[in-house]
Amino acid sequence: xxxxxxxxxxxxxxxxxxxxxxxxxxxxxxxxxxxxxxxxxxxxxxxxxxxxxxxxxxxxxxxxxxxxxxxxxxxxxxxxxxxxxxxxxxxxxxxxxxxxxxxxxxxxxxxxxxxxxxxxxxxxxxxxxxxxxxxxxxxxxxxxxxxxxxxxxxxxxxxxxxxxxxxxxxxxxxxxxxxxxxxxxxxxxxxxxxxxxxxxxxxxxxxxxxxxxxxxxxxxxxxxxxxxxxxxxxxxxxxxxxxxxxxxxxxxxxxxxxxxxxxxxxxxxxxxxxxxxxxxxxxxxxxxxxxxxxxxxxxxxxxxxxxxxxxxxxxxxxxxxxxxxxxxxxxxxxxxxxxxxxxxxxxxxxxxxxxxxxxxxxxxxxxxxxxxxxxxxxxxxxxxxxxxxxxxxxxxxxxxxxxxxxxxxxxxxxxxxxxxxxxxxxxxxxxxxxxxxxxxxxxxxxxxxxxxxxxxxxxxxxxxxxxxxxxxxxxxxxxxxxxxxxxxxxxxxxxxxxxxxxxxxxxxxxxxxxxxxxxxxxxxxxxxx
Numbered sequence: 001x002x003x004x005x006x007x008x009x010x011x012x013x014x015x016x017x018x019x020x021x022x023x024x025x026x027x028x029x030x031x032x033x034x035x036x037x038x039x040x041x042x043x044x045x046x047x048x049x050x051x052x053x054x055x056x057x058x059x060x061x062x063x064x065x066x067x068x069x070x071x072x073x074x075x076x077x078x079x080x081x082x083x084x085x086x087x088x089x090x091x092x093x094x095x096x097x098x099x100x101x102x103x104x105x106x107x108x109x110x111x112x113x114x115x116x117x118x119x120x121x122x123x124x125x126x127x128x129x130x131x132x133x134x135x136x137x138x139x140x141x142x143x144x145x146x147x148x149x150x151x152x153x154x155x156x157x158x159x160x161x162x163x164x165x166x167x168x169x170x171x172x173x174x175x176x177x178x179x180x181x182x183x184x185x186x187x188x189x190x191x192x193x194x195x196x197x198x199x200x201x202x203x204x205x206x207x208x209x210x211x212x213x214x215x216x217x218x219x220x221x222x223x224x225x226x227x228x229x230x231x232x233x234x235x236x237x238x239x240x241x242x243x244x245x246x247x248x249x250x251x252x253x254x255x256x257x258x259x260x261x262x263x264x265x266x267x268x269x270x271x272x273x274x275x276x277x278x279x280x281x282x283x284x285x286x287x288x289x290x291x292x293x294x295x296x297x298x299x300x301x302x303x304x305x306x307x308x309x310x311x312x313x314x315x316x317x318x319x320x321x322x323x324x325x326x327x328x329x330x331x332x333x334x335x336x337x338x339x340x341x342x343x344x345x346x347x348x349x350x351x352x353x354x355x356x357x358x359x360x361x362x363x364x365x366x367x368x369x370x371x372x373x374x375x376x377x378x379x380x381x382x383x384x385x386x387x388x389x390x391x392x393x394x395x396x397x398x399x400x401x402x403x404x405x406x407x408x409x410x411x412x413x414x415x416x417x418x419x420x421x422x423x424x425x426x427x428x429x430x431x432x433x434x435x436x437x438x439x440x441x442x443x444x445x446x447x448x449x450x451x452x453x454x455x456x457x458x459x460x461x462x463x464x465x466x467x468x469x470x471x472x473x474x475x476x477x478x479x480x481x482x483x484x485x486x487x488x489x490x491x492x493x494x495x496x497x498x499x500x501x502x503x504x505x506x507x508x509x510x511x512x513x514x515x516x517x518x519x520x521x522x523x524x525x526x527x528x529x
Contacts, residue, residue: 005106009124012155012185013096018103023147026135026294032105032128039129043306044291049129051192054175055299055316057199058191059398061175067182073207075403087170088178095187098162105131108150109138111201112258113335114265117214121201122152126159133194133296136322138201139269139335154204155185160192179203194298194322198272199399202256205267207401215259215410218396220244221252221266221337229264229337230453231257233395234346235374239427241273243346243449245285250332251325259340259414266335270324275300276317278310285328286321295323339418342452345395348428350375350387352437353500355486357448358424358470359462362415363525365422366408369394370514370522371507375428387434389503391510405518423452424470431489433499444479451476467504468527504529
């Protein structure tokens with residue numbers, strides 16, 4: 001610890017701290033984690049840490065300070081709940097008092113691989129393992145001189161053991177995630193789920209990048225040997241990570257990207273993969289990271305012999321692995337690529353009516369982007385007894401600050417300018433809803449993705465769906481026609497039509513909340529009933 005390190009934190013009101021441990025290396029952080037009793041080392045070298053009672057994001061505990069700079073910009077909604085500056089200051093001051101005499105871990109890094117639009121991020125952590133998570137997830141500065149003179153554009157202060165008093169502090173529970181764009185700081189407490197830090201900075205970028213005409217996206221991206229870039233949008237369970245991690249294509253990034261006038265760039269420097277039921281055979285690249293030094297395994301079960309069980313969901317179904325991109329063999333080290341050639345929207349349709357692949361017009365692409373559809377399968381969530389349609393605008397509603405149409409317009413402009421082809425790929429069910437139908441074979445899905453990325457699908461003749469209007473290929477390689485056209489896989493054709501119509505009605509009902517701020521052209525991209 002140096003006096004300079006102490007002084008650097010006084011600007012935040014953090015005084016009388018214990019030791020400030022700044023920019024420790026991964027081995028040094030491992031030592032701290034073990035010394036503090038925060039985690040255990042598994043076979044292979046990954047560090048296993050538990051988050052306690054909270055094992056996922058706390059969407060009802062996230063607030064944005066409503067002040068002059070954000071009042072007219074933010075799409076105030078269920079996902080963007082306002083809190084006053086006064087209430088923020090009250091909690092912030094208590095947090096500063098809580099940290100007195102406590103050691104803190106500081107990590108300084110970047111969000112954004114593009115040097116022109118990146119932001120400098122400083123994370124101040126109570127836990128060493130969360131500081132290692134930050135090191136994994138954001139982009140490191142190799143130049144020690146620049147690091148020594150680092151000045152943050154945005155700061156995270158994360159203290160899981162500091163808890164609020166709910167309504168007394170003006171929040172909903174003891175957990176809180178408070179973003180203050182005027183003070184350029186996010187404070188997190190009551191929850192040790194590390195994903196809150198990652199998603200908070202993504203939320204910051206989702207606010208800042210569109211102000212510069214840059215599209216911010218909750219998607220993965222990879223690049224082919226010829227420089228062709230593909231974007232994969234999709235909610236949890238749709239196969240985004242699996243399908244974008246391709247041995248034939250270099251991974252640009254796993255989850256968060258920007259798209260500017262030069263092309264696509266990764267916002268992060270690592271991956272935060274869901275690892276429940278991960279197998280060495282189906283996802284070898286991601287599985288290998290669970291046996292590597294640097295990886296943080298979050299809420300993964302480990303036995304006394306230091307063996308992890310990725311099939312065990314006794315702690316949570318939301319088990320995670322955080323690892324630097326360099327842990328994947330086939331990556332694009334710059335974190336950047338050119339203009340996308342293809343955009344793929346992934347969905348898991350548990351109703352069994354959407355085709356495995358559909359070609360979208362530009363208005364349809366913007367409509368489906370705003371909709372962000374997938375479906376929960378019966379039995380995967382408490383209280384869900386039958387398939388349930390789920391919509392998350394822009395495939396990342398909790399992290400989008402502006403009205404969804406702002407992001408959709410930016411996307412539409414870039415699709416047109418760069419002649420990008422867009423597809424909707426269903427990785428869900430066919431032949432009937434959950435309990436009757438079966439999931440599309442992963443081999444068929446992979447063949448579809450290869451056909452899109454190689455351009456082979458362009459040779460297909462397309463037919464227009466009578467309700468959704470998108471184009472369905474009549475034939476595609478060796479894929480059977482009853483797979484390409486779900487109606488052929490349903491025994492009861494009337495039931496298929498009724499289910500397809502009901503899904504279209506679900507789309508239209510969901511979209512009503514966005515119509516007030518959305519262009520007619522985008523609305524026209526929706527289904528016709």
